[in-house]
Amino acid sequence: MPGRSIVVPVRDAVAPFSGNLCRRTGNAELNIEDLQTFVAVADAGGISAAARRLGVSKSIVSRRLFRVEAELGVQLLVRTTRGGALTEAGITFRDHAARASAEIDAARETILPTGELRGRLRVAMPLSFGPTHFAPVLAKMAQHHPQLHIHTSYSDRFVDLIAEGFDCAIRVGYLQDSNLIAKRVGPIYGRLVASPDYIKAHGSPETVEQLASHQALMQGTEAWQFMDGDKVVTVQPQGRFKADNALALAAAAAAGLGIAWLPDCITHEYVVSGALVPVMTRYPPPSAGAYVVRPPGQHPARKVRILIEMLIQYFAQNSDIWGLDRQNTNRSEPY
Numbered sequence: 001m002p003g004r005s006i007v008v009p010v011r012d013a014v015a016p017f018s019g020n021l022c023r024r025t026g027n028a029e030l031n032i033e034d035l036q037t038f039v040a041v042a043d044a045g046g047i048s049a050a051a052r053r054l055g056v057s058k059s060i061v062s063r064r065l066f067r068v069e070a071e072l073g074v075q076l077l078v079r080t081t082r083g084g085a086l087t088e089a090g091i092t093f094r095d096h097a098a099r100a101s102a103e104i105d106a107a108r109e110t111i112l113p114t115g116e117l118r119g120r121l122r123v124a125m126p127l128s129f130g131p132t133h134f135a136p137v138l139a140k141m142a143q144h145h146p147q148l149h150i151h152t153s154y155s156d157r158f159v160d161l162i163a164e165g166f167d168c169a170i171r172v173g174y175l176q177d178s179n180l181i182a183k184r185v186g187p188i189y190g191r192l193v194a195s196p197d198y199i200k201a202h203g204s205p206e207t208v209e210q211l212a213s214h215q216a217l218m219q220g221t222e223a224w225q226f227m228d229g230d231k232v233v234t235v236q237p238q239g240r241f242k243a244d245n246a247l248a249l250a251a252a253a254a255a256g257l258g259i260a261w262l263p264d265c266i267t268h269e270y271v272v273s274g275a276l277v278p279v280m281t282r283y284p285p286p287s288a289g290a291y292v293v294r295p296p297g298q299h300p301a302r303k304v305r306i307l308i309e310m311l312i313q314y315f316a317q318n319s320d321i322w323g324l325d326r327q328n329t330n331r332s333e334p335y
Contacts, residue, residue: 030071036101037064038076042094043165046083053122053165055151105301118147121303124159124169125152128246133265134170137314141307148303156244161295168294168304170311172263180293181300183308186315188288190263193276197256204279205259208233211280215239215258217249224261226283233283237261250276261285290315 037054041061044050051058069076076090086094105119125134131154142150153159153166161169161180172188194204205211208226216224216237226233241257243249246266253260253267254275270276292308294300300308 030068031064032101032104034064034068035097037061038068039094039098039101040165041065041077041084042086042090042097043162044083045163047077047079049083050165055120055149102297116147117145117303117306119303120149120151121168121307122151122166123153123307124161124164124166125154126170126172127154127156129172129263129265130154130170134311137307137310141310145303145306156246161293167301168292168307170290171293172290173288175289175291175293178293179296181296182291182293183300184289184291185308185311186290188263188265188290190261190285190288191267191281192259192261192279192285193250193253193267193271194259194279195254195256195275196277198253198258199277199279201256204277206280206282208235208280208283211235211237211259215241217241217243217252217258217260219244219246219249225286226280227286228283232286263288 037050040054041047041050044053047058047061047065051061054061065077072089072093074089075087076093077084078087108118123138130152135152138150138152142148159166159169161167170185171182175182192205202214205214208228211224212235214237216239218237218239218241220242221236223234224237226235237259239258241252243252246262249260250262250266250270252258253262254270259279267276271278290311292304292311294304
């Protein structure tokens with residue numbers, strides 16, 4: 001339970017330093033919350049970063065770290081102007097502390113009442129989709145689990161889950177290779193769209209080759225892919241307007257600045273209102289996906305598993321927004 005103390009055998013935890021350490025302290029009594037705070041400091045690279053990650057003040061983190069070092073009788077962290085660096089003892093002890101913390105978390109889950117979650121869940125979500133499409137799922141999760149603290153970061157930048165201390169992230173699109181573990185929670189369908197005014201002024205492309213003569217609205221220098229029967233065709237579009245946010249690209253398309261490749265969940269209301277019109281529909285983009293990704297580990301935490309289940313259910317119940325109701329024989333099957 002929070003605040004309770006556990007006994008960590010120091011002789012096993014920090015073997016290379018066991019000489020002076022064990023003679024001085026024997027088996028140190030460590031508070032589990034202090035132990036978890038040390039792991040957060042080690043992973044975040046300093047006290048300030050760990051305080052932001054844990055949602056507590058720097059003074060609280062400092063006191064917890066001091067208690068761990070005092071119990072063990074060794075310095076675990078060298079304070080620097082940039083944050084902190086682990087000592088040799090700190091490097092050795094960090095892995096043992098992380099495993100002990102994980103075991104305690106797992107033990108807590110097994111004795112909680114059925115279905116109840118507690119603790120903290122840190123989630124990274126895309127700014128383009130998160131507040132409008134995924135935030136309701138987290139709000140519902142918080143309602144069902146009043147003892148669970150949910151901290152969400154909304155950003156379209158690539159978040160380093162391990163370095164920044166997130167339990168998981170939701171990522172949308174085509175998943176890149178990484179050492180993260182990913183669970184697909186639903187397919188994401190997209191299409192090319194343009195405003196009626198743009199089409200009236202510049203025409204509508206009918207083939208992939210004709211895209212070269214049109215203004216493309218892009219996030220950067222990305223390639224666009226389309227299905228031509230069973231074949232995937234890749235093109236490099238060109239355009240003068242770029243934004244790292246899908247909502248901004250949708251607004252630019254509605255203003256008549258060019259053609260955008262966007263997910264249905266972003267363009268849904270625009271298309272229903274007539275502000276945007278699908279173009280080049282004979283060549284649909286391959287279906288992408290929405291994924292919950294987490295740092296590598298043997299088993300996902302129960303709170304992450306429940307979030308995954310809720311997202312899968314949310315996709316199934318909102319098929320019109322995500323484009324699951326659109327049938328097209330040229331479209332690749334969700335994977």
